Amino acid sequence: MSSFDLEVVDGLKLSEEHRALLRPGEPVEDENGKGHHLPRFFYAVPSWPKAHETPLTPHFKLAELMTVDCREADVLLNQFPHYVPCAVLLIARYLEDLRREADSVVFVGANGGYRSAAHQRNEPKSPHCWATAADIYRVGTGYLNDEKSITKYSEMAEALGPQVFVRPYTNGDDHLHIDLGYVTVTPRDCSEA
């Protein structure tokens, strides 16, 4: 297994174009009108092959939590490096725990992991902008597209700890959203000064 060796970058030192899209450290409002600061420190991902081979946990690769579609800003979608908030390691750990509890493979959808602040599905801002959320659409061979299956894995995810938020089932859901809230990570070697 290859090791985790991605470079950490301070978002405030990125190009003007990237800062305008990622808005590192900027205050924003969530869907309830509460204020939070967007993440500032990111892993620089040099290519898709690198994302596919970079382990976050024994069973989750970085690529699984950064797949987005054309609703992502063009520069962020098509140019490398891609930048993913450092907290992505935390949600991966909870997904790993859920995988163990479910005793089955947990699948996160496209747009279901990290989405930048510029992503069209992020108005208002959701924990997906912090890379602390995951939309799970399948566990093993079962799709999470009805109340029974979503509730089953909701309860399993909630049992991982009080820090895990699980969005209750609403009619028509085709995935289970879990998140850890607006967690930001400052790696040990970084300065917030």
Ligand SMILES: [Zn+2]
């Ligand atoms: Zn979600």
